[in-house]
Amino acid sequence: MSRRMVSEKFEVSISGTHGIVIPDSIAKPFEDGGHERIKATAWFEEDKIEFHAALKMYESKYMISFGKRYQKPLGVSLNDYFQLQIAEDDSKYGVEVPEEFSAVFDSDPQASEIFEALTDGKKRSLIYQVLRFRNSQTRIDKSIIISENLKLGITNPKELLKDRR
Template sequence: MSIDDKKIRSTPFEVTIKGMHAIDLPESIVTPFIDAGQQRVRVIATFEGKSIEFHAALQKYQGRYRLTFGKSKQKQLGLFPSDYFQLQLFEDHSKYGVDVPEELAAVLETDTEAYKIFESFTPGKKRSIIYMIARFKNSQTRIDKALLLCENIKRGIRDHREILKQF
């Protein structure tokens, strides 16, 4: 038995979008993850031959679990709000609950002071910062923003509105 065989994963299941950007999850699908203390999952969404993979939080809302499925993900799959599509959930063992851009990882690896400060942040703040850097499409821009981030957090800047500003 490989390590992957021991990881929690759901079978693929059919869903649709509720409201603007939420997906209600069947209790039978979510229970093994919650029982194992997994609040964050990796998700594969599939529709008409297209698939995307992303990280998500299992959020409890009005007694049910759901996850956020924003407009950008809907657009990537070519979904309309009334469409049904397939999801599959996997246990998430990533360090931060999200994929870290290699540019940010490299900059933090070379700046131990900034890395220590970054590691002192809450898990949600770390993910927010990672998303801030990841949103840039150009690799050089991600490097420049990661360097700026490191300088700013070493200066004591913690406000997300200021953390990527040039001073």
């Protein structure tokens, strides 16, 4: 069994409004190993967050997205320097799946089969749509709507969250 690839901690700051430049020496081994999806851990003062990201080449620099949804809980602003560590993402979808989403799809084999046939990006997009709700019941309701719409043959992400009941 191979060991999971993990970088050392390194110092970064926000580039532009929502990116982080990953040094070539850190990013290249991940790219060479075929690990475009990564899991990152960021530390700033007393705070720590973990998140999933895509390691992309942009204007000849390796970058990951680091939007307000990560900046705010970490407490960083554009001029702050903070610590980052990246690791190979070994999650099934490249994002943590909410318990409510899993429960709905585990209980509906037909919807689960349709979901599994979607592209990885579309799967992540749907999971992120459910993750943005904090209330557990809302997550359940949105997951049920998605599962029902998938069974109706709807795959357009903009249409999947519309309640047709």
